[in-house]
Amino acid sequence: MNTPIKDPTLQSLDARSRDIFRRIVDSFLRDGEPVGSRSLSRVLPSSLSPATIRNVMSDLEHLGLIYAPHISAGRLPTQAGLRFFVDAFMELGDLTEEERRSIDTQIKASGEGASFEHLLTEASQMLSGMSRGAGLVLATKHEAALKHIEFIQLEPTKALVVMVSQGGDVENRVIDLPAGITLSQLHEASNFLNAHIRGRTLPEARIEIGRLKEETRAALDTLSQQLVEKGLALWVGTESDQPARLIVRGHANLLENVTAQADIELLKRLFEDMETQDGLIQLLDLAEQGSGVRIFIGSENKLFSLSGSSLVVAPYRDKEARVIGALGVIGPTRLNYARIVPMVDYTAQLISRMLR
Template identity: 80%
Template sequence: MTKPVFDKEFQEQAMRSLDARSREIFRFIVESYLRDGEPLGSRNLSRILPTQLSPATIRNVMSDLEHLGLIYAPHISAGRLPTQQGLRFFVDAFMEIGDLSDDERRMIDTQVKASSSGQSLDHMLTEASQLLSGLSRGAGVVLAAKSEAALKHIEFVQLEPRKGLAVLVSQNGDVENRVVDLPAGVTVSQLHEASNFLNAHIRGRTLTEARSEIARLREETRAALDTLSEELVEKGLAVWAGAESGQPARLIVRGRANLLENLTAEADLELLRRLFEDLETKEGLIQLLDVAEEGPGVRIFIGSENRLFSLSGSSLVVAPYRDQESRVIGALGVIGPTRLNYARIVPMVDYTAQIVGRLLR
């Protein structure tokens, strides 16, 4: 698992500046925020700290932590909350990543595998998103990149004299349809001839590999097919090649209602509205794949570190899932307020990504 460091120099300076007492007070402030979302004051801290300290002493320590940029007071005379830098510092320096129980692993295994049995890829990914939402009480997010699954079958169906349907079936059960322009005068037998030629050479190959193979067999194609059938073979693969750049990915989000339960202030409602707007926007989704590819495991993005959802100040825990050649073909994770239960969510996202990747191989 990997976690992006907010500012390495800042963290090293903060670590040198904190003694055991300061670290303990800081940890209590952050853990209280992650649990309740509320500021923690010196009087309440003096009651719950294992070591007996007066409120005045605690206020002095809080002042030092505030000077370091780790905490702040949302209102005059209020308790303290961690800053974004403070949260990042806590996640990188203090947080102990938990592990899933055997029961939790079995549940994830069972639900994801059940959703993949005889179902489409979209169904499995939607169920994975719903599963993450239910386990985290945040919103489950899955980004499905353009599929490079192995191909099983292609078929041409004539709709009109110059219009046809190209049907592509992947070995994972996905079916895609594209309307194609047919050559003038093409016959039903030529449609079958083109389909049969493609099926003899594409089965078990990805779309990229199939295009390379057909290009390699260009002379054989010309010898085996007439002109119109050869043109159909080219169209049958080109129609999906063109689609790859148009819609590179699709976003699946489940559990948005969970985010409403985590509101702690009226200002949170505006941040949530911005997040929902971000989730509705299709532009820039590929950034989610970009950030997932930056490290080999789970990535944690807090507030403005998260380029895709920075306006809403949300946190994102995300991991890539990969194909049999270890290429990143998608990402999944949890998005929610900055007080996500990171220690619990990180292993959950990591394990779910591993299971999804395994089932797609």
């Protein structure tokens, strides 16, 4: 969770003001509708008249915690009010045993014999289904240990490079070939790499091949050597150029209660922004800035400022406890934070345990 704010606002509210404020926020999170003084008078102690409640609401409005969306309408929490509520008042629920079992079953079943990518996709889908928001999983380029590399010639100047990790993930990439290279030289380059890369990540493999420069010259002819060096340089370079990949499931959930075309366009802009490199870097930064679950409401993060969306996000870690990605839920500002925070936290911890 974010560190609770140290704000004199909390001290300035008496018990009656706090109760009224909490009921306004609770109603907004439940129904999304403004609450008026008459409605509040029916659920508050009978000693409070609508006039008294209106006076309290006026004070809360002056503090910037609530506002009236229309003249004579009820009140809604402002973005600052929601942040204040989350930091000062929100009581986190806990997952039920049934919810824990559901998460365990879906995540662990998807991880058995499946690729890392499939595991993350299932996690995103599961978060979307349980939250009714959009489930998001952000993964840094997974530096998996390598098992096998093979060069397959497609045409005289191009080859398909097939890279298999020890976890079973397969990546294919087309590279340009040195002029005049033969099939036997392609096999020679593949065999040399496979003798030295097994169990190493791509950056580690590149360092190792660089260290074996003299051995490389003795074992390979010039064209094969060029292919080895070029292939590794290209692959490692592409890894650094693409810092992460984003998996989002449940876009439709965000559109369910949106009718205005302007709001739909804002949501489209949100997903476009997230999938840019700058957006991915921002999300990675969010994940690395905290050790646990973090909540971003509306414009608190510039990536979501235009759409007015909220993000609940937590990092997950590898066996060295390094942050290698993040997962979370995106939705409207009236997300059920108390329920979603423990859901995101539990899922992130489960993914981390499975990666150890």
